[in-house]
Amino acid sequence: MDVTIRALGEPGDLGWVVQAHGEVYANEFGWGTAFEALVARIVADYAGSHDPQREAAWIAEADGRRVGCVFCVDGGAAEGGTGGGTGGGTDGGTAQLRILLVHPDARGSGLGGRLVDRCLEFAEQAGYSRMRLWTNDPLVAARHIYLKRGFQLVAEEKHQSFGAELVGQTYERELTPIRS
Numbered sequence: 001m002d003v004t005i006r007a008l009g010e011p012g013d014l015g016w017v018v019q020a021h022g023e024v025y026a027n028e029f030g031w032g033t034a035f036e037a038l039v040a041r042i043v044a045d046y047a048g049s050h051d052p053q054r055e056a057a058w059i060a061e062a063d064g065r066r067v068g069c070v071f072c073v074d075g076g077a078a079e080g081g082t083g084g085g086t087g088g089g090t091d092g093g094t095a096q097l098r099i100l101l102v103h104p105d106a107r108g109s110g111l112g113g114r115l116v117d118r119c120l121e122f123a124e125q126a127g128y129s130r131m132r133l134w135t136n137d138p139l140v141a142a143r144h145i146y147l148k149r150g151f152q153l154v155a156e157e158k159h160q161s162f163g164a165e166l167v168g169q170t171y172e173r174e175l176t177p178i179r180s
Contacts, residue, residue, distance in 0.1 A: 001062050003111055005118055008057035008069065014043050016059075016066045021101055028104075029138055031162035038162075042098055046071060054095075056122050060102070060111055067106035070115040071098040072122050075132050092129035092177045095119075100133075100142060112145045120149065120175065127177040137167040146171050 008014070022036030046057060050073065060068030075094030097119050102112045123131050133151065135142055151171035159168050 001106065001109055003060050003062045003067065003106060003109060003114075005058050005060050005068075005114060008059050008071075010059075013059050013066070013069075014047055017043050017057075017069050017099065017101070020066070020069070020103060021099060024101065024103065025162070029162075029164065031164060035162040039099055042071070046073060054126050054128075056119075058115060058118055060106065060115060062106055067103040068101055068111050068115055070100045070119050072096070072119040072126075072131075073098055075128075092127045092175075094172075095123035095126065095128040095131045095175070097131055097133040100145075107141070112142065113148070116145050116149055124175045125178050128175050129177050130172055130174050132170060132172045135169050135171070136161075137169060138164075143169070143171075149173070 008017075018036060018040045021039040022033065025031040025035050046055065050056075055071075055073045057071040058069060059066055073096050075096040097116065100112065100115060100119075102115070120131060131151075133146065135146070151173045153169055154172050155170040157168050159166055161168075
């Protein structure tokens with residue numbers, strides 16, 4: 001499978017991110033529309049007011065079909081999950097990796113790692129000094145990708161969300177900001 005990663009921005013990209021998350025997570029984990037609504041808010045916030053110097057998103061395509069995505073946003077601007085972080089300041093602040101998804105048709109190809117690597121590279125080039133992400137315990141494959149790239153678990157909390165009992169997990173890793 002020949003997969004390319006491009007910047008999010010073509011008509012249909014935003015809607016695909018929301019729809020794919022809703023369908024995949026419902027099929028695999030039984031999560032309800034509250035999860036899809038969370039993704040829709042993240043996507044709408046990004047589309048409405050992201051700073052292209054500090055925030056970016058990517059779509060993966062195979063044979064002209066969308067099969068994955070990831071977003072990198074300012075950790076001070078992110079909602080949901082842990083949010084928080086500092087958006088600026090002298091230390092470069094915290095970037096947040098959000099809504100990583102690899103469609104089941106493209107799994108096992110290393111695409112998830114490639115998407116996370118793209119996000120990390122962008123965050124360093126944008127001058128961030130650390131990256132944070134929030135995930136949930138059933139997402140074992142994603143956790144493996146994060147750990148392999150040096151993320152460390154910094155917090156866990158049980159919660160009831162999306163129609164399921166979950167353990168939310170916050171991961172972080174330091175970055176080496178590239179200053180131009």
